[in-house]
Amino acid sequence: MKITPIIGLEVHVELKTKSKMFCNCSAEHFHVEPNTHTCPVCLGLPGALPVPNITACEWCVKLGLALGCTPNETSFFERKNYFYPDLAKGYQLTQYEKPFVINGKVKVGDQEVRINRAHMEEDTGKSVHISEYGQDLTLIDYNRCGVPLVEIVSEPDITSATMAKDYLLKMQQIIRYLGISDADIEKGSMRCEPTVNLKIEDNGEVFYTPLAEIKNVASLTGVQNAIEFEIKRQTEEFEKTREVKNSKNKTTRGWNAEKAQTFLQREKEGSADYRYFPEPDIPHMEFTPAQIEEIRISIPELPDQKIEKYKSVYSLNDYDSSVIATDQNFADIYETVVTPQNRNDKIKEFAKFVANLFLGAIKTHLNETGEELNQSKINPEYFLNLFDSVQKSEISSSAAKQVIVESYQTGTNPVEIAKDKGLIQVSDTGALEKMAQEVITANPKAVEDYKKNPMSIGFLIGQLMRLSKGSANPQMAKEILEKILNGN
Secondary structure (H helix, E strand, O other), X not given: OEEEEEEEEEEEEEOOOOEOOOOOOEOOOXXXXXXXXXXXXXXXXXXXXXXXXXXXXXXXXXXXXXXXXXXXXXXXXXXXXOOOOOOOOOEEEEOOOOOOEEEEEEEEOOEEEXXXXXXXXXXXXEEEEEEEOXXXXXXXXXXXXXXXXXXXXXXXXXXXXXXXXXXXXXXXXHHHHHOOOOOOOOOOOEEEEEEEEEEEEEOOEEEEOOOEEEEOEOOHHHHHHHHHHHHHHHHHHHHXXXXXXXXXXXXXXXXXXXXXXXXXXXXXXXXXXXXXXXXXXXXXXXXXXXXXXXXXXXXXXXXXXXXXHHHHHOOOOHHHHHHHHHOHHHHHHXXXXXXXXXXXXXXXXXXXXXXXXXXXXXXXXXXXXXXXOOHHHXXXXXXXXXXXXXXXXXXXXXXXXXXXXXXXXXXXXXXXXXXXXXXXXXXXXXXXXXXXXXXXXXXXXXXXXXXXXXXXXXXXXXXXXXXXXXXXXXXXXXXXXXXXXXXX
């Protein structure tokens, strides 16, 4: 029996505009006194009229363009009707028939995931469950109600839980590069609802299991675990019942992170259940070709573009390129240090040198302190100085890693730090020959070992390095020792 998961993702992203989607209330709702950022519009009071937030609409189009989507010539908002306590109006303003952008794609590893649509809507309020006075109570905080929300709907092109997680990471990365949202899943500014079913090939027959949409997944790891559980559950259910997909057996399931399992919530509604119809108080919206082009121009260089540039211009490998491009701030600061203008003659060597320091010593320091890379602490000239010293064998590669962190912390030229710490390598031939002769005289047994096995020269090199207090150029030390020992 061959099993192929069929996974689609609906990703909801709260935009970080100052005001809400259809009113002037502040969109800030984290750690705010409940129900203080509300008005008649977001509370759905009679007679209140919605006015679209144009910045949010533009950001939705911007995200769509970054995902390779095509803007619709005309879009409009619709009412999605359903009752839920934290939905003040009894309907949600969203887009269904004519979203702002459609038909895009994003690359995940070596595969492409098609984007069906990215549409604009408003967020709901928040239910808060408490126990007080011996009762279980549910309170409603409407501060989040009406916050701009973009929903990105993928086609069911994802084939594993790991790929789903990678897709979300890629989506999060692009959104952060655009600067339109923090896309923080743990805070709830980015939320995901996977839809899962299976293609099962058994004895020449092909079956499709019923669709299940999973709600309330609050972390990237949770998404992966929920999908893995659902694949296992559907496989076992099919083996018992042989039930296959039809129009009536779609279900919505919740995710219990503590038990690491999904559970049935309700039969899945279809579009007819929501009774979509155009919002009568908001006219149709149109972005002109000139406006679309203006939005397109505002899109920064995206991660995939940076990765290709690092590989083609700087000859970095796939891993280094991908890690540097993961965070926009990290990538931008790296590029301020490594530019063709800085080192035209050795740009590739210099780029690799800087990448090693950024991804090695500096990143380790940032991980230990919990800090982000700080532009003000990076001096491109210092990296050039250090690179020149390493190229001249004045400073070893290991010493360079040591002094660059202190330079980042103190703002001091790393070459000066190396001088103060006695890390400048001795490359003076006369001085090294004198030390080499002293080491040979003091270690006759090691000399005899070398004559039997030249590979044992490492001991004598170590003694010379010890005598020089680590300041000798190791390569020159080896060459001089071999020259003397071989009688040249």
